[in-house]
Amino acid sequence: MEKVDIAIIGAGVIGLAIARELSKQHSYKTIVVIEKRPKYGQETSSRNSEVIHSGIYYPANMLKTSLCIEGNSLLYEYCQKHRVAHYPIGKLIIASHHDASGLEHLQEQAKLNDIRVEVLSQRKIQIEEPAIAAELGLFIKNTGIINSHDYLSSLYFLGNQNGVHYLFNSGLRDIQYDGKSYIIETPAEKIKAEIVINAAGLFSDQIPAMLGIDIDRAGYRLHPCKGEYFKINRRININHLVYPIPDHYGLGIHLTKDINGSLRLGPNAYYVDEIDYSITEARKQEFYHAAQRYLPFLDINDLTPDFTGIRPKLQASGEVQTKDFLIREERDKGLPGLINLIGIESPGLTSSLSIARYVNSILH
Numbered sequence: 517m518e519k520v521d522i523a524i525i526g527a528g529v530i531g532l533a534i535a536r537e538l539s540k541q542h543s544y545k546t547i548v549v550i551e552k553r554p555k556y557g558q559e560t561s562s563r564n565s566e567v568i569h570s571g572i573y574y575p576a577n578m579l580k581t582s583l584c585i586e587g588n589s590l591l592y593e594y595c596q597k598h599r600v601a602h603y604p605i606g607k608l609i610i611a612s613h614h615d616a617s618g619l620e621h622l623q624e625q626a627k628l629n630d631i632r633v634e635v636l637s638q639r640k641i642q643i644e645e646p647a648i649a650a651e652l653g654l655f656i657k658n659t660g661i662i663n664s665h666d667y668l669s670s671l672y673f674l675g676n677q678n679g680v681h682y683l684f685n686s687g688l689r690d691i692q693y694d695g696k697s698y699i700i701e702t703p704a705e706k707i708k709a710e711i712v713i714n715a716a717g718l719f720s721d722q723i724p725a726m727l728g729i730d731i732d733r734a735g736y737r738l739h740p741c742k743g744e745y746f747k748i749n750r751r752i753n754i755n756h757l758v759y760p761i762p763d764h765y766g767l768g769i770h771l772t773k774d775i776n777g778s779l780r781l782g783p784n785a786y787y788v789d790e791i792d793y794s795i796t797e798a799r800k801q802e803f804y805h806a807a808q809r810y811l812p813f814l815d816i817n818d819l820t821p822d823f824t825g826i827r828p829k830l831q832a833s834g835e836v837q838t839k840d841f842l843i844r845e846e847r848d849k850g851l852p853g854l855i856n857l858i859g860i861e862s863p864g865l866t867s868s869l870s871i872a873r874y875v876n877s878i879l880h
Contacts, residue, residue, distance in 0.1 A: 518548075518705060518706070518707050518708070519546075519697075519707075519708045519709075520546040520547065520548045520681075520707060520708070520709050520710075521544040521545055521546050521547065521709070521710055521711065522538060522544050522546070522547045522548070522709060522710070522711045522712075522713065523547075523548050523549075523550060523698065523700055523707055523709035523711070523712050523713070524547065524548070524549045524550070524712075524713045524715055525550050525688060525700075525712065525713070525714050525715060525716045525723060526549075526550075526551060526714070526715035526716040526717055526719075526720070527549050527550075527551035527553070527555075527556035527557065527672075527682060527684070528556070528557055528559055528560060528561040528715065528717045529557060529561040529664070529667070529668060529671070529864065529865055529868045530561075530715040530717070530857060530860055530864060530868055530871055530872075531549055531551070531556075531713075531715035531716075532549070532556055532557070532668060532671035532672055532675060532868075533671055533868040533869055533871065533872040534713055534715060534871070534872045534875050534876075535547055535549050535671075535675040535680045536671050536674045536675040536678065536680070536872065537869075537872035537873060537875070537876050538872075538875075538876060538879075539675055539678030539679060539680050540678060541876065543880075544711075546679075546681070547675075547679070547680045547681070548680070548681045548682075548683060548707065548709075549675070549680060549681070549682045549683065550683050550686050550688065550700065550702060550707070551682065551683065551684050551685075551686060552685070552686060552687035552688065553684065553685070554684050554685050555684060556668055556672050556682070556684075557664070557665070557668035559717050559718055559826070560717050560718060560825060560826065560827060560828065560861070560864070561664065561668060561717075561864075561865065562664055562665060562668065563793070563823060563824065563825030563826070564664065564825050564862065564865060565745075565770070565772050565780075565782070565783070566661055566662050566663065566664045566772070566774060566775075566865070567607075567659065567660070567661060567662075567757065567772060567865075567866070568588060568591055568592070568602065568604075568658075568659060568660040568661065568662055568865075568866050569584055569588065569659060569862070569863040569866040570584070570585070570588060570607070570631050570656045570658050570659050571584035571585040571588065571629055571631060571863070571866075572622060572625055572626050572629060572631050572633070572656060573622070573625070573762060573767070574625075574629075574838065575625070575628075576625075576628040576629050578838075578840045578841075579840050579841050579843065580840050580841045580863070580867070581629060582870075583841065583867040583870040583871055583874060584863040584866050584867045584870075585629065585630075585631070586867075586870040586873075587863070587866045587867035587868060587869055587870035587871070588658060588866055590869040590870055590873075591662070591866060591868070591869055592604065592658075592660070594670075594869060595662065595667070598670045598674075600662065600663065600666045600667050600670050601662070601663035601666050601775045602660055602661065602662040602663065602775070603660055603661050603775060604657070604658065604659075604660040605659070605660050605661055605755075605756055605757060605773065606655060606656060606657050606658075606659055606660070606756045606757070607655070607656045607659035607756060607757040607758075607759060608636070608641070608644065608645060608648070608650075608653050608654070608655050608656075608756045608757065608758050608759070609622060609653060609654045609655075609656070609759045609760070609761065610641065610648065610650035610652070610653045610758060610759070610760060610810055611650065611651065611652045611653070611760070611761050612650070612651050612652070613651050613652065615652075615761045616652060618761035618762075619652055619653075619654060619761065622654060622761075623635065623654060626654070626656075631656065631658075632656075632657065632658075633654045633655060633656050634654070634655040634657075635652075635653075635654060636652070636653035636654065636655055637652070638650065638651045638652070640653075641653045644755060644756070645754065645755060645756065645758065646753070647752050647753055647754060647811065647813065648754075648758055648810050648811065649809070649810050649811070649812050650810055655756070659757060661757070661772065661773060661774065661775060662775070662865070663774075663775045664865060667865075671868075683702065683704075685703075686702040686703065686704060687702065687703060688700065688701075688702060688716075688722075688723070688726075689701040689702060689703065690726060691712070691723060691726050691727060692726075692727070693727060693850075693851055693854075697709060697710055698710075698711075698712045698853070698854070700712070710853055711853040711854075711855070711879065712853065712854050712855070713855045713857070713875060714854065714855065714856045714857060714858070715857050715860075717828055717860065718738065718740060718791060718826060718828045720738065720828060720856065720857060720858045720859075720860075721736050721737050721738045721858055723856070724736055724846070724854075724856055724858075727851055727854065729846070729849055729851075734849075735830065735842075736830075736842065736856070736858050737830075738828045738829065738830065738858065738859065739787055739829045739830070739831065739832045739833065740787065740788050740789075740790075740791060740826050740827070740828065740829070741785055741786065741787050741788070741826065741827045741829045741861075742785070742786055742787070742788045742792075742824060742825075742826050742827075743782060743783025743784055743785050743824065743825050743826070743827065744782055744783055744784055744795050744799055744803075744821070744822075744823075744824045745780050745781065745782030745783055745795075745821075745822040745823050745824065745825075746780065746781045746782060746799075746800065746803045746819040746820060746821055746822055747778065747779070747780050747819065747820050747821075747822045748771075748778075748779040748780065748781060748814070748818050748819060749818055749819070749820055750814075750815075750818040752779060752811070752813075752814075754771065754773060754779060757770065757771065757772050757773070758770060758771040758810060759771075760806075760809075760810065767862070768806070769781055769782055769783070769784055769802075769803060769806040769807060770782070771807065771810075771811070780822055781803050781806070781807050781819070782803070782822070783824075783825060784799065784802060784803070784806075785827075787829075787832075787833040788826065791826055793823070793824045793825075793826070794824070795821040795822070795823065795824045796821065797821060799821075800816060800819050800821075801816070803819055804816040804819060827861040827862065828858070828859060828860065828861055829859065829861055830842060830858065830859035831859075839859055840859075841857070841859060841860055841864075841867075841871075842856065842857070842858040842859050843855070843856070843857050843860075843871065843874060843875065843878075844856055845878050855875060855878060855879075857871070857875070
């Protein structure tokens with residue numbers, strides 16, 4: 517049986533960022549990342565809008581907010597230092613006069629979160645984004661886009677340089693605590709770890725369940741929420757990211773650009789019972805009607821299916837209140853050295869480096 521200091525379960529962006537952060541400290545001799553997929557970042561981490569968020573959407577007292585705001589600046593610094601493709605394109609949140617109260621709420625939230633925004637009139641919006649139809653807007657300068665695949669590769673490379681071991685194609689069969697160490701069973705081997713960091717994303721509620729935690733009583737049960745994206749196969753001059761007022765399930769069907777300048781719409785949001793990344797033409801009408809409100813010249817034939825993503829939400833269907841990131845060491849549940857990260861959805865990509873620092877602070 518192999519013995520390690522730290523076992524990180526999950527090689528998504530959070531697991532990779534934590535591995536890189538902890539391996540920099542040289543406090544631990546052996547760190548292993550266990551991943552069931554054949555490569556890193558093949559779930560939520562590579563199936564999203566690739567946006568560097570500002571932290572405007574959440575209350576100031578949430579962990580999600582502070583980690584996003586810190587992560588925003590850390591991620592820009594990291595991208596510049598390690599030559600990860602990114603662009604601080606800025607975000608325009610738009611509304612009609614009927615939605616003015618929603619925009620005012622976001623403006624107030626920006627003040628509480630110390631995020632600089634600019635209020636735009638209809639005339640200013642027409643100057644900034646001639647193709648967009650909107651009556652009111654907020655502009656957030658420090659929002660941007662990132663090539664998530666470059667970022668994942670960079671984190672993996674740096675962790676590898678620091679001596680992190682990665683076990684791919686290693687789905688978790690079982691995990692038990694013997695009172696001193698955690699015994700992790702994969703199809704190929706057993707691993708004994710002093711510390712376990714659960715960064716398993718969509719499956720992160722399964723680890724505490726295996727270890728005897730009642731995930732419903734603890735509030736750890738996840739509710740997968742699917743989001744689809746459609747490409748816009750037409751050249752439209754768009755200068756910034758364009759978002760509607762958010763709804764209870766997410767940030768609404770928004771307009772983004774990738775690092776190559778291609779335009780996409782999405783995601784929508786609906787709860788599902790299983791992990792299924794299929795996408796069909798059937799949802800095209802939904803996307804067309806959502807986008808036509810601010811892209812009046814869009815034709816339904818301009819849209820083609822792109823990809824889907826699934827978020828690990830702690831918030832169940834029908835619940836209005838947004839749930840915070842859950843990051844905690846489980847000593848009080850009789851499991852010292854177990855750190856659970858559950859419900860790390862958007863803005864998890866933006867927050868990844870600050871989450872890694874936060875986990876490091878828990879260990880020290």
